[in-house]
Amino acid sequence: MKDTNGYWTFKIRKKPLYIWILRLAWVLWLVFWAEVALGSKAELETRAFFISLSVLFVSLFVGLMWWWIGLNKHKKQSK
Amino acid sequence: MNRRDFFKYGLGSAGVVVGGSIAGGTGDMDSVSQKSDFQHPWWVKQIKTPKLGIDEQIYSRFEARKNVFGSMVKYYGMENLRELNKRSREKTRKYYKEQKPGYRLEDRALADAAWVISRQGGLNRGTRSWTANFVRTPEERGVDKYRASPTEAAHLIKTAARYFGAATTGVAKLDPRHIHSKERGKTVSFETADEPYENDTNLVIPQKCQYAIAMTVLMPIDNIACSPTAISSAGSSIGYSRCEFLVAGLAEFIRGLGYTAIPSVNDLGSSVAIAVDAGLGELGRTNRLISPEFGPMVRLCKVLTDLPLALDKPIDFGLMEFCKVCRRCAESCPSGCISYEDEPSFKVKGEWNNPGHKAWFEDSPKCLAYWQESTSGCSNCIAVCPWTKKDKTMIHDMVKAASAKIPALDAFFNSMDKSFGYGRQKSAEKWWNTNHFEYGIDTTQGKE
Ligand code: SF4
Ligand code: SF4
Numbered sequence: 100m101k102d103t104n105g106y107w108t109f110k111i112r113k114k115p116l117y118i119w120i121l122r123l124a125w126v127l128w129l130v131f132w133a134e135v136a137l138g139s140k141a142e143l144e145t146r147a148f149f150i151s152l153s154v155l156f157v158s159l160f161v162g163l164m165w166w167w168i169g170l171n172k173h174k175k176q177s178k
Numbered sequence: 179m180n181r182r183d184f185f186k187y188g189l190g191s192a193g194v195v196v197g198g199s200i201a202g203g204t205g206d207m208d209s210v211s212q213k214s215d216f217q218h219p220w221w222v223k224q225i226k227t228p229k230l231g232i233d234e235q236i237y238s239r240f241e242a243r244k245n246v247f248g249s250m251v252k253y254y255g256m257e258n259l260r261e262l263n264k265r266s267r268e269k270t271r272k273y274y275k276e277q278k279p280g281y282r283l284e285d286r287a288l289a290d291a292a293w294v295i296s297r298q299g300g301l302n303r304g305t306r307s308w309t310a311n312f313v314r315t316p317e318e319r320g321v322d323k324y325r326a327s328p329t330e331a332a333h334l335i336k337t338a339a340r341y342f343g344a345a346t347t348g349v350a351k352l353d354p355r356h357i358h359s360k361e362r363g364k365t366v367s368f369e370t371a372d373e374p375y376e377n378d379t380n381l382v383i384p385q386k387c388q389y390a391i392a393m394t395v396l397m398p399i400d401n402i403a404c405s406p407t408a409i410s411s412a413g414s415s416i417g418y419s420r421c422e423f424l425v426a427g428l429a430e431f432i433r434g435l436g437y438t439a440i441p442s443v444n445d446l447g448s449s450v451a452i453a454v455d456a457g458l459g460e461l462g463r464t465n466r467l468i469s470p471e472f473g474p475m476v477r478l479c480k481v482l483t484d485l486p487l488a489l490d491k492p493i494d495f496g497l498m499e500f501c502k503v504c505r506r507c508a509e510s511c512p513s514g515c516i517s518y519e520d521e522p523s524f525k526v527k528g529e530w531n532n533p534g535h536k537a538w539f540e541d542s543p544k545c546l547a548y549w550q551e552s553t554s555g556c557s558n559c560i561a562v563c564p565w566t567k568k569d570k571t572m573i574h575d576m577v578k579a580a581s582a583k584i585p586a587l588d589a590f591f592n593s594m595d596k597s598f599g600y601g602r603q604k605s606a607e608k609w610w611n612t613n614h615f616e617y618g619i620d621t622t623q624g625k626e
Binding site (some may be wrong): 131134136137138139141142143144145146147150 | 193400567570571572573597598599600602604612
């Protein structure tokens with residue numbers, strides 16, 4: 100995000116369609132496990148709650164790492 | 179759009195891409211019911227006849243005295259039963275002394291107290307009287323009796339049943355073979371009579387009563403999850419009390435419309451067989467009704483009537499296939515009374531089973547003996563069943579739908595269910611510190 104002449108400029112890196120589909124699937128996956136975790140908590144199902152929370156955090160972590168590695172690789176290539 | 183609709187139209191359609199067959203065969207659910215009536219989820223199929231068939235040559239009316247309560251002496255012998263009773267009393271005293279959670283005075287008082295409404299009725303007695311208790315008939319009001327099409331009448335009855343506490347309601351044409359041949363030493367007969375009546379030898383059901391309204395009542399899942407303790411017993415006793423109120427209220431309502439109504443809980447005939455015919459569920463490995471929405475977490479009751487009603491159809495949601503690979507009820511049964519057989523069969527275990535229908539028959543006296551042994555009854559088989567869920571997350575809907583449509587996944591779902599810790603015994607101590615719903619039941623479950 101850059102501030103040029105009074106405008107904010109967002110830059111979105113061009114990516115093939117399958118990457119966007121993967122990202123969408125990842126977000127849906129996270130939403131799904133968040134819903135399961137919240138539901139299990141409401142159901143007083145402790146083990147189900149912790150398992151779903153773990154899956155949620157592991158998925159979040161793996162996804163963010165993947166994204167971060169890709170971003171660094173891109174930065175190195177463009178230098 | 180509610181969560182169910184979202185799942186049906188949103189994720190359900192995504193499932194078409196993944197599973198192919200998921201969207202197929204949603205059944206003609208709307209054929210008789212009105213928009214506001216309860217409807218099973220989209221993955222429940224309506225079928226012509228119940229999946230576990232009947233042998234027409236053999237299936238006949240059952241004599242109530244042969245039921246498990248009547249069979250105990252024959253099965254164990256009087257001496258052994260006395261010994262069992264003695265052990266049970268000693269254990270009860272020991273548990274009181276130890277203040278064992280789930281077996282203390284307050285737990286047992288709760289379980290007993292929850293019977294209070296149920297004890298107001300019996301076969302043609304009190305709240306289960308076969309004739310009007312106090313409701314004014316149309317004649318007394320000086321108006322004509324209620325007249326409507328069978329579809330409208332069914333809608334009216336289902337709405338009233340819900341109001342009196344039914345979780346689900348279905349209507350079946352009464353199969354007289356589901357009605358006991360004898361009760362309380364009297365012959366139960368069908369006669370051309372205007373009103374049901376009882377004399378010294380007979381309990382008479384008018385032949386015009388051709389409709390059976392089957393109903394489920396939810397039991398409090400947090401109680402049953404504490405099985406086997408008095409807290410879980412309180413779960414089933416409050417279920418019976420709520421059944422009592424439901425059948426009493428609905429029967430009076432029907433009489434108030436100008437028709438005959440015979441209310442019944444476990445008496446008079448097989449509620450399970452009638453509920454299966456009325457499409458409320460399927461027969462599971464426990465030889466009890468499993469509902470697609472609530473699993474076995476229900477009590478059953480019924481009202482027989484001459485009010486013409488639109489009929490519901492039996493259902494199929496893949497339970498039989500699931501039970502074949504599951505066996506969780508059998509594994510958790512401390513008495514070993516539930517069958518481990520791969521397939522259901524016509525082979526009965528004893529005189530307490532009514533022969534002539536296919537089922538996983540159970541060794542019921544062992545169950546009853548364990549109730550004594552545990553000093554507080556038992557509901558393990560209800561608590562552990564994977565179809566018993568609180569329904570607060572859509573994963574349960576998804577798994578049930580996928581299981582109904584792709585039986586090949588049943589074994590996987592069952593082991594995941596175990597791994598996620600569902601069906602494990604809950605603490606009876608903690609039960610007293612949980613903020614429960616009224617009656618311990620979430621009345622929105624399965625009906626959003
Ligand atoms: S109630 Fe308990 S003893 Fe009886 S069948 Fe179920 S698990 Fe077995
Ligand atoms: S526990 Fe499993 S085998 Fe038993 S009734 Fe439920 S689904 Fe069927």
